[in-house]
Amino acid sequence: MEQGRQGRDDRSPIALECDVLVVGGGAAGLAAAVTAARQGLKVTLLERYGFCGGAAVAGLSGTVCGMYEASDDAARPPVQAVFGFLDEFVARMEARGGLTGPVRYGKTFTRVHDPLAWRETADDLLTDAGVQVVYHTVVTEVLCDGDRLRGVRGYTKQGPLTASARLVVDASGDADLAVMAGLPCTVGDEGRVQNPTMIFRMMGADVDRLKAAEGEDSILGPHVSDLIAKLHAQGEYVLPRSKIFLFPTPRPNEILCNVTRVIGRDGRELNPLVAGDLTEAEVEGRKQVRQYERFLKNHIAGCAEAFVNDTGVQVGVRQTRQIVGTSRLANADVLAGRKFADGIARSPWPIELHSGAKPKLEWLMEDVYEVPYGCFVPERGEGLLVTGRCLSAEHEALASARVTAQCFSYGHAIGHAAAIAVKEGMRPRDIDGRDLRQVLNRDGARLD
Numbered sequence: 001m002e003q004g005r006q007g008r009d010d011r012s013p014i015a016l017e018c019d020v021l022v023v024g025g026g027a028a029g030l031a032a033a034v035t036a037a038r039q040g041l042k043v044t045l046l047e048r049y050g051f052c053g054g055a056a057v058a059g060l061s062g063t064v065c066g067m068y069e070a071s072d073d074a075a076r077p078p079v080q081a082v083f084g085f086l087d088e089f090v091a092r093m094e095a096r097g098g099l100t101g102p103v104r105y106g107k108t109f110t111r112v113h114d115p116l117a118w119r120e121t122a123d124d125l126l127t128d129a130g131v132q133v134v135y136h137t138v139v140t141e142v143l144c145d146g147d148r149l150r151g152v153r154g155y156t157k158q159g160p161l162t163a164s165a166r167l168v169v170d171a172s173g174d175a176d177l178a179v180m181a182g183l184p185c186t187v188g189d190e191g192r193v194q195n196p197t198m199i200f201r202m203m204g205a206d207v208d209r210l211k212a213a214e215g216e217d218s219i220l221g222p223h224v225s226d227l228i229a230k231l232h233a234q235g236e237y238v239l240p241r242s243k244i245f246l247f248p249t250p251r252p253n254e255i256l257c258n259v260t261r262v263i264g265r266d267g268r269e270l271n272p273l274v275a276g277d278l279t280e281a282e283v284e285g286r287k288q289v290r291q292y293e294r295f296l297k298n299h300i301a302g303c304a305e306a307f308v309n310d311t312g313v314q315v316g317v318r319q320t321r322q323i324v325g326t327s328r329l330a331n332a333d334v335l336a337g338r339k340f341a342d343g344i345a346r347s348p349w350p351i352e353l354h355s356g357a358k359p360k361l362e363w364l365m366e367d368v369y370e371v372p373y374g375c376f377v378p379e380r381g382e383g384l385l386v387t388g389r390c391l392s393a394e395h396e397a398l399a400s401a402r403v404t405a406q407c408f409s410y411g412h413a414i415g416h417a418a419a420i421a422v423k424e425g426m427r428p429r430d431i432d433g434r435d436l437r438q439v440l441n442r443d444g445a446r447l448d
């Protein structure tokens with residue numbers, strides 16, 4: 001079929017109808033879509049890229065943090081604290097050889113994934129659950145009746161897409177739908193968000209030599225930070241972040257480098273919600289990658305022959321908007337390991353605040369905190385739940401609550417909540433988080 005003849009736009013619009021519409025295929029959106037579909041609902045997932053994984057894959061964040069408790073006892077083996085959908089994802093990734101075992105990260109452990117295996121695992125999970133997926137769809141507008149969300153409009157190459165749903169889940173990471181619907185959101189610490197990082201991978205590394213020289217911890221020691229700060233001050237390199245993380249990946253001779261701190265050309269912190277800042281972050285991020293590559297090759301054992309084989313598809317964006325929910329996770333809740341009767345996810349992860357030259361880490365020892373259901377229920381507006389890193393949380397609490405294992409848990413919980421809302425004809429705000437907790441326990445989340 002020829003299109004666009006005689007100056008007409010005759011692309012055919014797409015109209016979809018479903019029970020639950022999930023926007024965004026990051027860890028949270030994937031878990032929400034699969035979970036809701038497994039409850040017998042018709043589920044559609046829209047994603048702007050051609051693959052799932054979001055910040056973990058397109059942003060190459062690269063490791064699944066938040067699975068294990070932290071401890072001061074260096075001899076303590078990894079103690080898993082988070083269960084449920086995550087277990088299934090991990091098992092499927094392991095079956096593909098796409099996930100390392102636990103890797104030391106300061107006082108806890110993380111696991112490094114292969115982003116290609118992630119994409120394939122997500123495709124399989126969605127296909128097996130019967131989710132209708134439309135990749136390469138950017139959602140640009142919400143459809144509302146008064147304060148009730150009915151669906152969304154999006155851009156596809158085929159033409160405009162309209163999707164109507166009984167319940168919509170905003171898994172965009174950026175609370176895009178909430179803000180389009182005019183619902184209240186907050187941005188960072190009075191508008192200041194954590195800095196973006198351009199993550200990259202290097203092949204040709206001698207991982208054994210690296211570990212022999214620097215130890216098993218993926219957070220490199222103070223002697224490396226001091227050297228980076230010195231070389232940066234001398235003007236030999238541009239290295240604005242001195243505390244760096246290097247993770248051997250599941251692929252031979254490859255390391256994942258979480259080392260950059262992307263700031264503006266004028267030294268200003270960039271805000272990824274500003275189009276010009278996000279563009280500058282991409283360009284500056286790529287430049288910084290080459291600076292850190294040169295530093296690693298010249299100064300870190302095992303890296304002399306290594307080379308950059310890949311950067312993130314996009315600069316890694318840690319934080320943008322948070323919704324204002326019926327509950328809000330407070331900084332103090334994280335530090336105190338607070339539990340809630342309506343807690344629907346657990347987290348043992350420290351506050352890991354990326355701001356300034358050294359990321360700040362505040363650990364929670366041999367304990368977890370819980371995240372209440374209300375953090376995912378917008379304070380006002382109906383027909384909408386959010387999931388993932390745009391939950392309702394204070395700035396530093398978010399610096400803990402945003403990591404991947406928790407995003408799987410949030411998706412698992414919100415997939416069930418969406419199914420309850422549709423099947424029982426309930427408003428999400430009327431669902432009792434304590435009941436949802438029981439549903440999750442029956443589905444392997446082991447919250448009690």
Ligand SMILES: Cc1cc2nc3c(=O)[nH]c(=O)nc-3n(C[C@H](O)[C@H](O)[C@H](O)COP(=O)(O)OP(=O)(O)OC[C@H]3O[C@@H](n4cnc5c(N)ncnc54)[C@H](O)[C@@H]3O)c2cc1C
Binds near residue numbers: 024056317318387
């Ligand atoms: C630099 C960096 C390093 C990190 N390091 C780690 C780490 O080592 N370990 C760890 O566990 N976590 C890490 N994180 C955090 C973690 O990766 C993310 O917080 C988590 O993956 C977020 O998952 P999510 O599903 O909430 O959102 P996202 O992964 O952001 O997913 C949102 C999805 O929605 C899509 N989307 C957005 N807007 C639209 C739209 N309008 N229309 C259609 N689709 C849309 C996006 O393309 C994306 O796929 C890091 C994050 C960054 C940025």
